[in-house]
Amino acid sequence: MSAAMNIMIVGGGHMGSAIAFGLKRSSADMLITVVEPDATRRNDIKNAGISTLEELPSPLIADVIFLAIPPQAFLGFLENNARIGRYAGIVISVMAGIRIRELTAHLKNSQIYRTIPNLPCGVNEGMTVLITAAETTTASNIVVNQLLAKLGNLLELKDEALLDSATALVGGGPAYIAYFAAALTEYAISAGFDKSSATSIILQLLHGTTAILEQRKEPAINLCEKVMTAGGTTERAIDWFNQHGVRAAITEGLKISCARSIELGQR
Ligand SMILES: NC(=O)c1ccc[n+]([C@@H]2O[C@H](COP(=O)([O-])OP(=O)(O)OC[C@H]3O[C@@H](n4cnc5c(N)ncnc54)[C@H](OP(=O)(O)O)[C@@H]3O)[C@@H](O)[C@H]2O)c1
Known part of the structure; x- marks a missing residue:
């Protein structure tokens, strides 16, 4: 994986910042930007040496985008950020409950990954379960597996129905x-x-x-x-x-x- 990989994390709350901190701890030279509307949270993240933005930038340039906003905010986010529908890179959702089918349809993208991580990702001792959309490429799969493995243990599931139990067990x-x-x-x-x-x-x-x-x-x-x-x-x-x-x-x-x-x- 390239040392200068460009990662954008949308939502700098508990989970989004844990992912940012875990990735930064594992790869100091990774380019990480957290998009977070709340100024206090942005400040905390900035103080940890991670770049922040108030809004999704235009043009949208990133190798991987994590969606770490509340599931209830997803549709509003899409309405206000239509340009994400033209983003063709890798998207990793950590949002509880939102299915691969819905993510793929709304984001108009085939390189979609649905995960449930947990907060120990912030200290690289996390547990993440992963479901991969049907049409992801081998190259994307390698990038995502290597990236998520930096946060702790990773388990790929074949059955998306298990993600709801994983949300209860792993996320919680x-x-x-x-x-x-x-x-x-x-x-x-x-x-x-x-x-x-x-x-x-x-x-x-x-x-x-x-x-x-x-x-x-x-x-x-x-x-x-x-x-x-x-x-x-x-x-x-x-x-x-x-x-x-x-x-x-x-x-x-x-x-x-x-x-x-x-x-x-x-x-
Ligand atoms: N917490 C966990 O342990 C955990 C574990 C597994 C999965 N997850 C998933 O992770 C996601 C985030 O959970 P969380 O616990 O981190 O929640 P959180 O602490 O409330 O953080 C969510 C963040 O997203 C921001 N946000 C909302 N709308 C946004 C938008 N349109 N653009 C950019 N940022 C936006 C919120 O900002 P404002 O508050 O200013 O709106 C808030 O800072 C959820 O989907 C949850 O299901 C969480």
Whole structure:
């Protein structure tokens, strides 16, 4: 891939800026421009050494355009930026719910990729799932695979229907882990730990648990069972979680998140 690749990211919110930061960290000489209407966000991105624009430029020159605006803003964006319909380069959408068919039709372009990334892309530890439109070229596929791999792990799916589950699982995933971490922190502080000690304990718990799961490659529940000495303290907590349907509530929450992704695609 050319070192001077020209990347434009439309939408400099949480996801768009994470992509910009991750790409910049991985390839300092990549030309990255973020198009973001909000002046404060533009300023934050500029302060990180990334070029910004208030609006889509004319002429539109980029090797790859990421669309990282809210799905609800997509049709309005097309109305106000008709020139994107003449752009023949690679477009990578990260918008939840908007199908390849709709993207291809509205953008009048065949080099379309639909992805669901997540916020750890900003520190090159992301997980991205990818669906490729039917008529993309091999050259475009190579560029997109190499580019997305810079942000962390990449999984290409063949079945677009799975993207709604991926939206719940991959896009939302860091939120669920952070939600659980917030509950642990809340407990630690209520038990008397100061904020700094609580934070460092929880971070090490996340880090150590990930490390052992990665090393042993066993199902997560095996680790859970190993910590649960019969008649001991952890068993009490896990039994209480099970009696109160915590595990079932998590899987139900993800199903509801997936349903919202389907709903966003049916506007
Ligand atoms: N957050 C995640 O973890 C995550 C994960 C996977 C996928 N996604 C997808 O990523 C997209 C962005 O999500 P987000 O969480 O980053 O939302 P966000 O923080 O609200 O960011 C969206 C940004 O797009 C800007 N925007 C809106 N219309 C625009 C336009 N016409 N031209 C340029 N910029 C425009 C918004 O600016 P204003 O606020 O000024 O309108 C805002 O800064 C969504 O489609 C979402 O489904 C997000």
